[in-house]
Every structure is written in structure tokens, then in C-alpha cells.
Amino acid sequence: MAASDNAAQQPSEDGFRPHTSHWGVFSARMKEGQLEVRPHEGDPDPNEIIQNFPAALRHRARIAQPMVRRGWLENGPGPDDRRGRDEYVPMSWSAVLDRLAAELRRVRDDHGPGAIFGGSYGWASAGRFHHAQSQIHRFLNTSTGGYVKSVNSYSSGASSVLVPHIIGDYEDLVKRNVSWEQMAEHSEVVLAFGGMALKNSMVAGGGTSRHVERGAMERAKARGCEFLLVSPLRADLPAGAGAEWVANIPGSDTALMLALVHTLVVNGLHDRAFLDRYTAGWPVFERYLLGESDGQPKDAAWASPLTGLAAEQIVALAKRLHGKRALIVVAHALQRAEHGEQPVWMGMVLAAALGQIGLPGGGYGYGLGAIAYYGRRYNAVPMPTFSQGKNPVSDFIPVARISDMLLNPGASYRYNGQTRTYPEIKLVYWAGGNPFHHHQDLNRLRQAFARLDTLVVHELAWTATARHADVVLPCTMTLEREDIGGNPNDPLLVPMQPVVAPYGEARDDYVIFAGLAERLGTAEAFTEGRSVRQWLEHLYEPTRAGLAEKGLPAPSFAEFWASEGFDLPQQPDDGGKLRAFRNDPEGAPLPTPSGKLEIFSETIASFGEADCPGHPAWLGQRYVPDAATPYVLVANQPRTRLHSQFDFGGHSSDAKHRGREVAHMHPDDAAARGIADGDIIRLSNQRGACLAAVRLTDGIRRGVVQLPTGAWYDPADPQDDKPLCVHGNPNVLTRDVGTSALAQGCTGQLTTVQVERFDGNLPPIQAFEPPGAPGAQAAE
Template sequence: MDDTIGFPDPGLDLSDGFKPHTSHWGVFSARQSEAGLEVRAYAGDPDPNGIIGNFPGALRHQARIAQPAIRRGWLERGPGPDDRRGRDEFVSVSWEKALDLLGDELGRIRDTRGPGAVFGGSYGWSSAGRFHHAQSQVHRFLNIAMGGYVRSVNTYSSGASSVLLPQILAGYEDITKRNVTWEQIAENTDIVLAFGGMALKNSMVAGGSISKHVERGAMEAARQRGCAFILFSPLRDDLPVEAGAEWMTCLPGTDTALMLGIVHTLVSEGLHDQAFLDRYTEGWPVFLRYLTGESDGQAKHAEWAAAICGVDADTIRELARRAAGKRALITVSHSLQRAEHGEQPVWMGMVLAAALGQIGLPGGGYAYSLGAIGYYGRRVNDVPGPTLGQGRNGVRDFIPVARIADMLLNPGTTYRYNGETRTYPDIRLVYWAGGNPFHHHQDINRLRKAFAKLDTFVVHELAWTATARHADIVLPSTMTLEREDIGYSTNDPLMVAMHQIAEPFGLARDDYDIFADLAERLGAREPFTEGRTSRQWLEHLYEPTRASLQSRGLEAPDFDEFWRRGSLVVPQQPDDGGRLRSFREDPVNHPLPTPTGRIEIHSAKIAAHGDADCPGHPVWLEKTDMPKPGAPCFLVANQPVTRLHSQLDFGGHSLGAKHRGREVARMNPRDADARGIRDGDIIRLFNERGACLAAVHVTDGIAAGVVQLPTGAWYDPMDPEDDAPLCVHGNPNVLTRDIGTSSFAQGCTGQLTTVEVEKFTGNLPPIRAFDPV
């Protein structure tokens, strides 16, 4: 394990003209040669991510945007609602004209409607660099030049859990970043109950740079020591083969019922840790009345759970017995809470861990979403990293991130969120940089109607994504390889000097330079730039790290030396279990940041909200979107293997995994045979919201009654003039439902829905998603 997780850094190989760079999926070096772009993975990475193979084909792809473009309808008729967005043609213009027109429109909105009529999109993930981080850049610009903007809160990945966990256990980052680490699992854990799994495709990416992919090695080391991994998922590869997992295919969306059955067994057989529950938790007696059926007349015993989740009752009881008294770790994946009532499995997983009495012990207890992102389960850096200040937002209004279509379609209407009744603002201009809502948002046909309501939709993009094609003003931005930056993650000790590898494509410009020129048109250039060039900003942002190292008597190279070396290893905090360990050791002097200072199995605060779809303790709630016997399948719309979300879908690594140009869905042989479908066929997936085509891989690695289609294939409507056109490329978000997890958190429910599947026998339409505009 020391060789896998530890440092020192072996250094980036910068011979033969290779230069250092990094990405959300791994550190690498690259060079331009007569053969084109060449990339090679960081030598210190024991398990490099193949997504770096998307760069060579993407760098100069025809889908790149070469110069500013304005939608013809907006250019000729001016701002206003228009259902031609996504169907209209674009007119190429000069930078000067594009910026003049946009500056005038931003000034009009600011002066007549105020900054509360502007929504700053930009979901992030565009670059591992800390300065050219598009989300930070656009928010800084809107705050300084416009006086603010309506923002979004939470994420599509963890919309339910990020609202719930701070109220019942601890801060979100306390649980995900300062809790159970991979070292602890390798050395201490006896049994892992992984609800939703810990798929390597998810942990292979991180919110910032990532230098070493350690998850596979940690699970293998734990297994060799004797740790048992049990996977509850419809997908066998939600744990790697190195974990040697026992695979149990509970019905999608029923994990809460399964956990209730396990806890009921623990209690009925006296296997639960009552001493832990008494000392550290709040509300166990209230929950116990529900568990035993005293409060509702239905005991949540193993037989009850088995009838819901499809796992045999004897197996449920045996699971409880195997976990009791062991160093047991309960993990709950992001995927479980990206569904209707998504708060419940997150909360119930914590209750299961509390009943086992393991929370706060090394390698034991509760680890929400361990394995979801590459910085979860890792130590935290002990020096500050580069951070671009975003200024002060003068607008207090916000929405939960997944409610954007509701906001645009229903301004002035009310909705519930976190115990409050809020009102959707009236947004007239959306500014998006560094994101693709036509990838991550649900019910794309509804989203198209929502964006049609705007006066103006502005997008910075490097390629003609569906989001760019639905915009009014499209400004070409550089790819990460075409600029300098500093790569850094709070949970990875390798800071990387990201050298420029290639010249910008066409007339593409850095977001920073675009915003600087726009800020000048709005009278705010100096406060936005603070008089610095991009290189001067990098030097400025590096200084806090250097000063912190120097104050500790550690090696603290100046910026020029750091840039020459290409990387710098920074110290990390000890692996001490963070807040949960401190609480376990001394709950009086180190209380949790919950209303009672304890683990809240029942939350009086949440109960007081009065929201029936998220009561005061975890419960089993029936889903409204469930397959009928002999009818549709569950659709699991999860993250892809060959790209990060939808990024560089036209890259070689991503294209190489498609079949006949389509995204590949997976299906169990039983379901395929019943529909006359064979491996490699093109299938049509459809429901009342829409339809898409995909290739199919028939495999016993997926549970019967389930079809899996990853997100990220660029939306490609066969006939954009239709209100609900067929996506010929395989984007599952034409099928997913645009509703919140509950009125408590309003998180994304895009992981799970129901569809019917049939073999496609018509003329196969061409893929046009990557055609130039």
C-alpha cells in the first residue's frame, strides 16, 4: 500500500519536448509533433485513466468552434423568447462585434431588470486548472461587472445528500473528505456493505487534478488481508474484480427497504450496539417504533424487506449476522440518492452504520459516496492551494441546481426547499461557461422549452455541444491544452504546472481574456483583472502555497522554479478520522454540528418541516416510477467509462467504445431474448418523455429487468423541428424525469427511470452531433 498511495513524487517525464499538464482524470505530459499530439500518463500513477486518450483526437476536431457566432434570429430580431433556439442557423462574426453586442445586452439587462434577472450557470468540471476554472471566472465576472447573479446550490451528483447529511451527521466534506480513507480500508476493514458500489470509472476522476488512482490497489489489498466486499447493485462492475465482491442484485431503488430488514434483524437478534446508540445518537427510540411496526402496524423484518427488494429473507438475516461485531463499513453511492426519495437510502445507511456501532473507527462506520470521486477517501492537503476570488454576489436569490427548467418555465411560482417556501425568479439572461446542461439535466425535451423562454442565452464553449447549439451568442474558448494554469486538488499532494501544449484553435480565446474585454465594455475592467495578465495571476495564486511552505520550514520554491520543475509535492494532514473520530472519542467536547450535537437518527428539525416525502427519520416510501410486471425495464442512466460526463465525447477513447456510432446500452440476456434483441443490434429506448437509439451489449453482468445506458453521448435530435425528436446518438436524458428527490432537498433524480426497449429495424439515421455548425 505504501508504494501505491504514498509519495515522494517520481517526477513528470519531461524529456523529448514533453511538457507537464493535468486533468480531472489524471496527471500527464504531452507534446505536439509531426505525428500530432502525444500524451503519456504520469509515471507515479499505478492505475492511469484511459480518458487521457481523448485529447489527441479532440484537439483539432471539426466540432471545435473556430470563431464567435450569433444565432440568426437573435442577430436579426434582437433579444426575446424564441422557440427557434436549437433549430436556427448561426452567423459567424468578429470578436469585436460579438463583444459589442453582448456588452450592450448585458448592460440592458443590468440597467433595466437588475442582476436578479441573470442566472450564472456554469456547473464546473471544465478544467483542472485553478485559474482558468470557467465557473470561477464567470461568477467573478458577473459579481464584479453585473452586481451579481442568481446562483445555483448543490450538485447534480449529490443534491439530496449534501442538504441532508449536515443536518443529521456532519458537514458534507467532513464525511466525504475527512473520514474513512483507502489506507484505513486496506489495513482495518473486515467487511464492506457497498450499496450502489464503488465503481472505478467514478473514482478515476476528481474535482481538481489527480495524480494517483489508488482505489483498485486499496480494495485488492483489503481483500488479500481478508476483508469481504458485498455489492448491492444491478451492475456487477460497480465494484472492480480485485475486490472479489459478492454480488447481490436488489431491485433498483429499494436499498432503503433492504437496510431496514438488516437493522430489524440486528435488533431482533440482539446484535445491534445499544451502548453506541445510547451514547452517540439522537432519536433511536422514535425510529425503533417505526422499525418494529409499533408506529405504523408493519414490522420491517427480513420477509417484509425481501418482498420489496428481491433479496432472500434468509440472506438478509445472514448479512446482519456477518456484519455484527466486525469492523464494518457501510458505503452508499451517489447513484442511490439520484432518484425519487433519494434522501432515504443516505439516511438509512447512516442508521445501519450506527446500529453496528462502528462510526468513527478506522476503516469502519459510514462513508457516503466513497469511490464516487477520486478525492474522496484521501488525505487533505495541509497548505492552501490556488483559489481565484469570485467577489461579492449582490443577489441573494438561488435555486437548487437541478431545478433550472422549473425556474425558467414557472417564474413567480413557489416551491419547497429545506423547510422553506421559496419563489422562482424571473430570469431573462443565462450566462453559461464550463458546462453542458444538455448532458446533465433531465428531460431534455422539457429543457429545450425552458431555454426558449429567455431573452438571451450566452455560452462559452470549445466545441459545438447541444448547449452551444441552443445558445444565442457563442464565444469560442480555449481547451485546457491551449493555455497555462496550475493544477491542484485539496486531496491530492501533487501540484502541477500546466504548461501550454498547443496554440488555440481558430480564434478561440481564454475565458479570462473574454471576460476582461466584456468587463471593459461595462466599465469594470480594472476591478475584474486587478491589472494582472494570466501569467501574473498564476504567480499571485501560487504565492499562498509558497508562503505556507516557507513558514513551516519546508522547501518553498519560487514560482519560476516551480514552473521549471513542472510539479510540487505539498504536505498533507494526518489520517486521523476527522470530526467523526473526534466525536467518538469525546462526544461532549467534540459534538457534531447537528442541532443536537449527536448523530440524528430522528431529526426534530426535519420533522418540523412537515414534508410527507421526507419525514423526520428514514422510511421506506413507494416509488411512482416503477416497472409493471412483464412491461418496461428500469433504466439506469449512470456515468460513462470513456469520458468525464460529456467532455470530449468526440475524442478517440470515447468514440472507440461506441458501436456503429451509437452509445452502447447493456441488457440482460433474458430481457433481450424476450424482445428478439441480439448483441450488437441497434435498439430504441422510449417512454412518455422521449426516445433514443443505442447499440446494445447483451451480458449477464447486469440484472434482469434493467437496461443501463451511460450519460454523456451528445444530444443528437433526428429532426430538431419536432417537439420530442428521437435522439439518434443515445443520450438517456431524453428519457429521465425532471422532478426533485423530495420537497426537502430537490435533488436530481436522473439515475433511475422506466423505459421500454425494442429492436430498431428502420433506416439508421446518421450521427450529426459532431458536425461543424
């Protein structure tokens, strides 16, 4: 429905009710006891991940009632290495909320709110109200006096800190810069470092109603646009893009970009006028590029052994970019590695050297394709937003440093030019997210969680995080509650109609927190006296008023709720701040210290960080195979689920082989190890080991193994310090170190491993089986 015709629609007459998820808008119904789902009829390229819902809805992995870890129940709060291998005791809601409220009060009163860490990673629900991150943060702000929070994300931890220094506005760069429409209409060559894999771009916080990425690339290709993919994985661009595959060594992208710019400069193909007018610090960087400052020109011959590409290929690639409407894309994946700031920075420099930044379909498309709302237009009216309130505690950590914080309280660390101190955390309250999916070095994370007094988790299923918790509170799935769905970069606002009653005794996060707030004497501050439906009406009102102010049809909440949703008006596709800056650099300067694109940053240079100097640089390769670990592992995002969500769903389970997650190897590498297609392999290094099934493909660079994240952590013997994960979770192998002292981002994309065929007795998969509680009776 167009923005000019957004009157309320009538719901389907066949029993399907509208709903949405992070992977797309859909409708669902129960028929003869079975859940049926179908994608939004206006979606040109629906995401099949919605097919995880039917099998997940009533799966045995669901949590039916509140559970308390036996050791915590019998011995009280305190450090305990039995977390992750203890029994659980069922408890009534009244009793568990009483105990939990008392524990929250104890920690708050004895240690202060700065001893509470509010863990949540934001992907728990597509709903605008039942958004676990908003719910838990509002509760802690109103009921415990605040909490220690995390900042940034595992996906973009390095870039979200770096970009404000060198370009100025991260959100504007990824959401109002180069759109998919611009690519389809204007781009002549797209050089994609790390690609634009559809498995990533088909996901968005809050959901998306139209998956346009595949169609935009195919239209660009049909118009004559060339796609060049720099990645060790051929599948990082869809087949419809017809890309030329440049299979580089993982982690070498910065070296390749330096050589490309070097080639442009020595051949006089760089846009010196653009660099002089729109950038700051080019002369300093150019001296480094040409080797005047360190004696090493960053030419194609230098980059060849680092990248695994012939020098002639690098030179030819650079010359293909000159004189074209060129778009340089850098995927999130590149900055999820040590020195991850460098390819992000260098990608901007390459686009600037070509003089393309700010042009329609040209310039720098950082993150384009990494998530569905990048490259989309903003909505022009307010979205429903649940207020989290104000956090009185100022302390925080970069999100990927949670193990460091728990293992090293009082230790100092560097972050964004500051020297900070890790707080001493007694209680972690986690609602929304599974750190045993997205964190690195899971055996180290297990040690970190063992240090706590108390770990509380809201979960709908027995994830590894829930299995390590002291108090496990079962929460509802989105299909079991009502909400409003949408995101600020998708026009469709969706009434999320409940389809089925809650599983067992599961409760909404809001109801759980309201019960705790009542026991802590803060119910009014948390609930403001509103029921769930009253909150939905309250959150919807600013959107309705925004429509009315624009003279557009503004359905009442009742009309909206009775409809299948309607489209909101969107802002123009105007290129954002970078387009305005190109058109008028003096009148529309960038929000950087110089007002320009900062190729050399005086601010970053003043921090004095050896691992992130004042301009982009090649700082060495951290993922060099050796005799003990001869393969580079790429631990990228999965295709059949969002992170680890619904790993037990039908679509995810059907993609496994012999119950294991599937890794990919080149046939030549497999032959050298006596490995055949479909075998079970063991991947290992000094941090841990896991099993996976293997598929052989020539779409992967030799010397590289790819294993997606998201298989639920499943240790064969939880009592071991480094147990074998039998299910295929690569984060038992990845390093838990920051990208640099600037950003301290996640480095989980790459590591080195040994690979061998597994010939022993194959352990069973226990990841989806509820933990044992033999003979347990409901405790009071």
C-alpha cells in the same frame, strides 16, 4: 516526490510538458503535427480517459470563431422556439463583444442583476485559474452587479442538504472520515450499496496524481476483507475486490437497509450502548422499524418482494455484519433518485446500529468511490484559489431546478425548510458545463431555454448547449493555455504547460471576460490589472508562503514553473470529526442540533414534508415497471469520458458501436424481445425516445437496462416536440423532478422504459457536425 523533498524538478528532455485533467495528471507533446499524451509516471493505475485528447484537439466539432444565432441577430433578444434548430452567423470578436456588452447592460439596467442566471457546473478545467465557474462568477459579481446562482450539485444534491442536518459536516464525512488506507488495513467487511465503480473514483476536480482505489481494494481483499456489492450491476465493484454480488431491484436499497437493521435488533445484535451514547432519536425510529407506529414491521419478509431478494438472504447478510469491522458505503447513485435522501440517512443508521462509526476502516463511508478525492487526506498548505468576489444577489435555485425556474417564474417551491420563489430570468450566461448532458427531460429543457431573451455560452465545441445558444464564444482547451493544476486532496501541484496554440480564434475565458468588463467599465475590478501569468504568480504565493511557514522547501514561482510539479504536505489520516466524536462525544460534539448523530431530526420533522419525514423511512417505489414501460433504466456515469466531455475523443468514440452509445441488457430480456448482441435498440417512454447499440451480459439484473449518460444529444428532427435522439442520450427519458421538498436534488439515475429492436433506416450521427450557416458572411 515526498513532502520533505519537494524541490523543483526539471521538465522532461523529450518534449513532453506537464499538464493535468480531472481524470489524472499527464504529460503531452506535439510531434510531427500529432498530440501524444502519457500518464504521470507516479500513478499506479492511470485513467485511460486522457486518450481522448489527441483526437479531440483539432476535431471538426471545435468552434473556430464567435457565432451568433441568426434569429437573435436579425430579430433581437426575446423568446424563440428556434433555439436548437437555427443557423449561425460568424462575427468578429470586436463586434460580438460590443453586442453582448450592450445586452448585458440592457438586462442589468431594465430588469436588475436578479434577471441574470450565471450557469456553470465547474468541470470545465482542472486549472486553478482558468476554472470557468470561478471566471464567470467573478465577472458577473464585478461587472453586472451579481447574478442568480445555483447551489448543490447534480451528483450529490440530496446528500449535501441532508448530511448537515444528521451528521453535521458533509466535507468532513467524505474527505476526513474513512480513507482508502484505512480500508486496506482495517476493514473486515465492506457492504457497498451502489458499489465503488472505478470509472467514478478515477475522476476528481482539479485532477489526481495517484489512482489508489483499485490497489486499496485488492490489498483489503488479500488481507481477508469481504466485499458485498448491493447493486443491479455487477461491474459496480472491480473484479479485484472479489465481491459477492447482491443483485437487488433498483431503488430498493432503503427497504433492504431497514430489514438489515430490523434483523439486528430482533436478534439483539445491534450496539445499544453506541446508540444510547452517540445518537439522538433512536427510540422514535425503533418504533417505526418494529412496526409499533404504523403496524408494519420492517423485517426481511416485508423487504423481500420490494428488493427482489429472499428473506433468508437478507437475514444472513445482516448476521454477517455483526461483530466485524464493518464499513457501510452508500454511492451517490442511490440519492440521484426520488426519495434520494432516504438511503443516505438509512446508511448512517445501519452503521450506527453496528456501532462502527468513528473506527478506523469501519462505520459510514458515504460517497467513498464516487469521486477520487473522497477518502483522501487534505493538503496542509493553502491551494491556489481564484477569488470569485461577493455576489450582491442573494437569490438562488437548487442546481437541478433550472427548467422549473425558466418555465415557472414567480412560482413557489420548498427547499430545506423554506418556501422560495423562482425568479424571472431574462439572460442565462453559461461558461463551463453542458446541461444537455446532466439535466433531465431534455425536451422540457429545450422548452425552458426557448423562454429566454438571451442565452450566452462559452464552449470549445458544438455541444447541444452551444447549439441552443444565441451567442457562442469559442474558448480554449486546457492544452492551449497555461495554468496551475491540483486539488486540495491530492499532494501534487502541477504547472500546466501549454502544448499547442489555440484553435482558430478561440480565447481564454479570462480574456473574453476582460474584454466585456472593459466595455462595461469594470475592467479594473475584474482583472486587478494582472495578466494571466501575473495571476498565476499571485495565486501561487499563498502556497509558497505556507510551505515556508512550515519550514519546508518553498520553490519560487519561476522554479515551480520550470519543474514537473512537486508534492505538498498533507494532514494526518485521523478520521476527522467522527473519530474525535467517538473518542470524546461530550468534548467533541458533532455540529448538529443535538451534537450527536441524528437518527430522528427534530429540525427536518418540523419542516412537515411528506416526502422527507423526521427519520429515514420507506416511502414507496417510484420506478415500478408496467405494460407500457416494462424495464427499469439505470442512467449511470460513463466509463470512457467525464460526463459528456470529449465525447468526440478517440477513447470515447472507440467504445461506441455503429456510432451509438452502448446499452446493456440481460440475455434473457433480450431474447424475449428478439434482440441480439450488437443490435440497435429504441428506448422510449412518455417523455421521449433514443437509439442505442446493445451489448448482452449476465452482469445485470433481469428487468434492468443500463445506458450511461454523456452521449451528445442528437435529435433526428429538431423541429419535433419530442425528437428521437439517435445517439443514445438517456436524459431524453429521465424525469425532471426533485428528490424531495427537502433537497430538490437530481433524480436522473432511474426511470422506466420500453425497449424494442430498431429495424428502420438508421439515422446518421450529426452530434459532432458544426451547425449550418449557408452563405453566411462575417457580421459586424
